[in-house]
Amino acid sequence: MEMPRGIPGNLISADARSAVSQKSAAISRERKETAIRTIWFLTALSAIIAVFFILLFLLRDSLPVFENTGIIPFLTGTTWYPTGNPPEYGILILIVGTVLVTLGAMVFAVPLSIGCAIYISELAPLRAKNILKPAIELLAGIPSVVYGFFGLVVLTDVIRTTFDTPTGETWLAGSILLGIMALPTIISISEDAISMVPREYKEGSLAIGATRWQTISRVIVPGALSGITAAIILGFGRAIGETMAVLMVTGNAAIIPDPIWNVLSPVRTLTGTLGIEMGEVAVGSDHYAALFGIAVILLAITLIVNSIAVMILNNLRERHMGGAHRKSIALQTLLAWIKRPLILGGLFLFIVALFLILSFYVAVPILACLGAVYFIRDRLSPKQAEKVAFGLIITSVIIVLLILVLLLQDIVIHGLPALSWEFLTQSPKDLGRSGGIFPAIVGTFYLVIGAILIAIPLGVGAAIYLIEYTKESRVTRFIRTAVDLLNGTPSIVFGLFGLAFLVYFLDFGVSLIAGQVTLALMVLPTMIRATEESLKNIPQSLREGSLALGATRWQTIHRVVLPPAVPGIVTGTILSIGRAAGETAPIMFTAVVFSQRYLTSSVFEPVMALPYHLYILATNVPGSSTNKYGTALVLLLLVIGIYSVAIFVRTHFQKKLRG
Amino acid sequence: MNKRTHPRLFVILGLVILLVGAMAVAGCTDSAKKTSAVPPVPTTAVLTPSQAPVSSPAAQQAAAASGTTAPATSGQKGTLKVSGSTTVLPIAQKAAEAYLATNPDADIQVTGGGSGVGVQQIGEKSVDIGMSSRELSATEKTKYPILYKTVVAKDGIAIIVNPANEIRVISAQNAADIYTGKITKWSQVFGGNVPGTNNQIVVVGRDSASGTREFFDKDGAGILKGAPPVKSMLEKNSNGAVTQTIAQTPGAIGYVSIGFVDSSVKALPIWWNDPDKAVAPTRENVLTKAYPINRELFMFTNGQPTGLAKDYIGFILSPDGQKIVGEEGYVSLI
Numbered sequence: 003m004e005m006p007r008g009i010p011g012n013l014i015s016a017d018a019r020s021a022v023s024q025k026s027a028a029i030s031r032e033r034k035e036t037a038i039r040t041i042w043f044l045t046a047l048s049a050i051i052a053v054f055f056i057l058l059f060l061l062r063d064s065l066p067v068f069e070n071t072g073i074i075p076f077l078t079g080t081t082w083y084p085t086g087n088p089p090e091y092g093i094l095i096l097i098v099g100t101v102l103v104t105l106g107a108m109v110f111a112v113p114l115s116i117g118c119a120i121y122i123s124e125l126a127p128l129r130a131k132n133i134l135k136p137a138i139e140l141l142a143g144i145p146s147v148v149y150g151f152f153g154l155v156v157l158t159d160v161i162r163t164t165f166d167t168p169t170g171e172t173w174l175a176g177s178i179l180l181g182i183m184a185l186p187t188i189i190s191i192s193e194d195a196i197s198m199v200p201r202e203y204k205e206g207s208l209a210i211g212a213t214r215w216q217t218i219s220r221v222i223v224p225g226a227l228s229g230i231t232a233a234i235i236l237g238f239g240r241a242i243g244e245t246m247a248v249l250m251v252t253g254n255a256a257i258i259p260d261p262i263w264n265v266l267s268p269v270r271t272l273t274g275t276l277g278i279e280m281g282e283v284a285v286g287s288d289h290y291a292a293l294f295g296i297a298v299i300l301l302a303i304t305l306i307v308n309s310i311a312v313m314i315l316n317n318l319r320e321r322h323m324g325g326a327h328r329k330s331i332a333l334q335t336l337l338a339w340i341k342r343p344l345i346l347g348g349l350f351l352f353i354v355a356l357f358l359i360l361s362f363y364v365a366v367p368i369l370a371c372l373g374a375v376y377f378i379r380d381r382l383s384p385k386q387a388e389k390v391a392f393g394l395i396i397t398s399v400i401i402v403l404l405i406l407v408l409l410l411q412d413i414v415i416h417g418l419p420a421l422s423w424e425f426l427t428q429s430p431k432d433l434g435r436s437g438g439i440f441p442a443i444v445g446t447f448y449l450v451i452g453a454i455l456i457a458i459p460l461g462v463g464a465a466i467y468l469i470e471y472t473k474e475s476r477v478t479r480f481i482r483t484a485v486d487l488l489n490g491t492p493s494i495v496f497g498l499f500g501l502a503f504l505v506y507f508l509d510f511g512v513s514l515i516a517g518q519v520t521l522a523l524m525v526l527p528t529m530i531r532a533t534e535e536s537l538k539n540i541p542q543s544l545r546e547g548s549l550a551l552g553a554t555r556w557q558t559i560h561r562v563v564l565p566p567a568v569p570g571i572v573t574g575t576i577l578s579i580g581r582a583a584g585e586t587a588p589i590m591f592t593a594v595v596f597s598q599r600y601l602t603s604s605v606f607e608p609v610m611a612l613p614y615h616l617y618i619l620a621t622n623v624p625g626s627s628t629n630k631y632g633t634a635l636v637l638l639l640l641v642i643g644i645y646s647v648a649i650f651v652r653t654h655f656q657k658k659l660r661g
Numbered sequence: 662m663n664k665r666t667h668p669r670l671f672v673i674l675g676l677v678i679l680l681v682g683a684m685a686v687a688g689c690t691d692s693a694k695k696t697s698a699v700p701p702v703p704t705t706a707v708l709t710p711s712q713a714p715v716s717s718p719a720a721q722q723a724a725a726a727s728g729t730t731a732p733a734t735s736g737q738k739g740t741l742k743v744s745g746s747t748t749v750l751p752i753a754q755k756a757a758e759a760y761l762a763t764n765p766d767a768d769i770q771v772t773g774g775g776s777g778v779g780v781q782q783i784g785e786k787s788v789d790i791g792m793s794s795r796e797l798s799a800t801e802k803t804k805y806p807i808l809y810k811t812v813v814a815k816d817g818i819a820i821i822v823n824p825a826n827e828i829r830v831i832s833a834q835n836a837a838d839i840y841t842g843k844i845t846k847w848s849q850v851f852g853g854n855v856p857g858t859n860n861q862i863v864v865v866g867r868d869s870a871s872g873t874r875e876f877f878d879k880d881g882a883g884i885l886k887g888a889p890p891v892k893s894m895l896e897k898n899s900n901g902a903v904t905q906t907i908a909q910t911p912g913a914i915g916y917v918s919i920g921f922v923d924s925s926v927k928a929l930p931i932w933w934n935d936p937d938k939a940v941a942p943t944r945e946n947v948l949t950k951a952y953p954i955n956r957e958l959f960m961f962t963n964g965q966p967t968g969l970a971k972d973y974i975g976f977i978l979s980p981d982g983q984k985i986v987g988e989e990g991y992v993s994l995i
């Protein structure tokens with residue numbers, strides 16, 4: 003370093019000293035930066051490693067069925083009869099069942115969720131918003147077993163009496179239930195995405211004279227499309243991977259509905275089959291391998307759907323923002339040519355199908371409605387269109403709230419009589435019919451806190467690495483695909499993975515730590531995606547400004563980028579807590595016992611847990627109805643308690659953001 | 662910068678303290694808040710085999726052995742892990758409660774998971790007793806040759822219908838025809854009628870890996886005798902779920918373990934050759950084998966049971982234990 007000329011001696015030495023110390027400070031800062039970057043890289047790697055381990059383990063255990071039965075017969079066989087002679091392992095009907103139920107669930111959930119998300123972020127007054135958002139997240143905290151019971155006792159009965167079918171255990175029941183379970187995920191993450199759209203977009207749109215609805219539908223929602231797609235993918239993963247609830251309400255009859263649109267027919271899904279047969283099957287047998295084959299196929303379906311969703315997203319994004327690809331002139335003219343006839347032809351087919359499927363008296367009003375919508379749409383003034391749209395949105399909010407109230411009142415009314423001091427502080431007696439559930443409360447608390455403590459650093463770290471330290475490339479897309487794949491894995495597969503790897507291979511035995519790691523793996527995708535989306539929404543200008551002022555990357559991240567992203571991260575945490583607290587399948591084989599005398603004193607011992615206790619009471623202990631609901635109510639209260647802490651943190655950070 | 666991090670720091674600090682405090686409270690009340698029926702002894706936790714995370718086979722075997730070779734006196738020490746069939750779970754659980762009342766130094770950890778998981782876990786020596794409601798399959802027998810079977814109870818399988826159904830008795834042949842799909846309406850069955858519906862039969866059964874279903878489908882004394890059930894049969898994953906479905910669906914028919922028959926469903930007596938000689942699925946009839954659709958419930962151990970496991974199983978087989986079996990609705994051996 004050169005000494006400047008003509009400067010007094012003592013200043014030179016001060017400069018020289020500061021220069022040297024600056025250099026060493028720079029070196030140590032750089033080392034620190036590299037160290038931090040490596041840490042985040044390792045967390046991102048851990049997500050991929052987890053996915054690969056699970057995939058490997060699934061493939062290994064499913065190999066026998068692919069060898070013996072062959073992939074094509076397995077996929078296209080129409081009989082699932084493992085106890086037959088000879089046993090038959092054909093899952094075509096199961097695949098159809100899964101597709102139908104999940105499709106139905108998405109049809110039910112997506113419009114309602116987007117409507118609610120728009121309402122909460124754009125239309126709701128502040129007080130309503132502060133109540134609505136936590137209320138909907140509450141839906142995520144209801145255990146899947148409770149959903150299953152609500153479905154079995156209330157929903158199927160309603161369907162049976164309303165549609166006058168012999169039984170209410172149908173495709174419709176499964177779709178509605180799964181749709182309800184996916185609602186909180188889609189709503190929360192979409193709402194976060196919509197509220198992160200820069201204000202300038204909205205203000206600019208309103209300034210040029212667009213109505214609020216035009217602004218929302220043409221500017222804001224397209225601007226939040228990335229987040230909304232992520233939300234739908236996560237919701238879809240939740241729906242396709244749900245085991246317990248769906249096996250209780252779809253009837254599990256391995257038939258294809260006849261005709262195929264008959265929503266009142268029982269169906270059987272892939273996860274239902276896994277859930278219903280896994281516990282009783284002989285480990286290592288052909289049946290066991292076939293069940294693992296089902297798990298592999300489920301992952302494949304999730305992969306396909308996720309890829310399609312990403313393709314659609316890219317397509318939409320290109321259309322809205324003028325993509326880099328330009329189709330050739332020839333292709334464009336061709337498309338323009340066939341567009342009109344294609345639409346007319348499609349419409350004709352649709353009308354014919356409608357008349358064939360539904361009775362005459364139903365088809366005509368539907369056609370009339372659709373025709374009216376089409377003609378009126380262009381004649382409505384923007385103001386009137388806005389009123390209609392807002393009316394629909396408010397209807398969707400009311401429907402979601404109604405569902406929440408129905409579920410809660412069922413639990414609260416039946417569970418309140420069971421609550422007492424003894425119930426909360428004593429151990430169960432008489433198989434859980436009397437006594438209390440204190441050890442289960444403590445066990446659930448340990449499991450959830452442990453899972454979150456593992457999932458938050460890994461999830462947030464992986465997301466930080468993906469967004470901040472790398473450019474969007476094939477590697478990051480690969481990681482994201484792996485994470486989405488993990489998201490669509492059924493909860494029972496996590497349980498089996500935990501059993502084979504953590505309980506047996508690593509020899510933790512059935513223990514708290516095995517349960518915590520399994521649950522952490524299950525909620526990892528939600529954490530990563532939610533964090534990613536909130537980081538993506540921070541404007542690049544903030545980062546550039548900070549770096550321009552001389553801050554290092556890590557300083558930029560943790561002082562400029564992270565704080566505004568915290569509300570989104572907390573939303574992801576809340577959803578994860580709800581899921582971790584309420585799931586039975588992942589902990590069933592890895593961490594829980596139904597009863598033990600002492601409270602757990604180390605992470606290597608098993609615990610009791612509320613969802614599992616509830617599950618056993620409900621399925622194997624006749625005469626325990628009150629305690630069953632009491633357990634569900636206590637679980638809900640526990641989840642609300644943990645939520646309140648998280649929501650407090652989120653509100654605190656949001657207030658700081660607003661200044 | 663300092664002004665901004667302080668409040669955040671406090672929030673985080675506060676949360677951490679809350680967390681640690683909650684765990685400390687829960688941990689400290691470990692010794693204070695135990696099962697009210699039994700005086701607390703915190704030192705037993707030291708003997709738990711599961712606390713050894715070492716994966717060496719020798720350590721594992723030693724740990725498993727120490728859990729089962731405690732001295733066979735009435736003041737038993739040690740921890741016993743029991744897992745497996747959820748049908749046998751109520752028996753194991755109630756017996757454990759009674760046993761622990763007289764053995765304050767012992768701990769018995771009971772869990773479900775299914776017969777398949779139970780057999781695997783006892784075979785892999787991660788539990789001390791594996792419960793099962795079915796016999797070992799061929800694969801299991803080759804994989805775990807030293808498993809030792811103890812019969813702890815008997816169980817009957819009853820055919821149940823909704824109380825609104827007017828049917829009083831059912832023939833085994835009709836039951837088989839209903840389950841294979843040859844009969845689809847209650848009006849085709851003698852005495853069957855469900856007022857207010859179109860008499861469509863809703864057939865409910867168990868999942869294909871269930872021991873209960875295996876007996877119903879396959880066993881010589883069962884109903885289906887190996888014929889495949891109709892494809893539209895609804896499959897449920899537990900006795901409780903079958904009872905629940907039958908109780909709320911007027912046209913349904915199902916089969917459950919007799920311990921699950923309660924006032925919300927109607928259990929049908931079955932006749933084979935003579936309608937006047939229908940046999941009801943009561944415990945007495947199962948005991949005397951007048952009602953032939955029954956099975957045995959097992960507990961498996963690695964080799965002959967020793968120590969705490971031997972004592973516990975001995976308790977279940979004793980008159981007191983068998984009384985518990987009867988109270989839970991199963992059929993005792995004596």
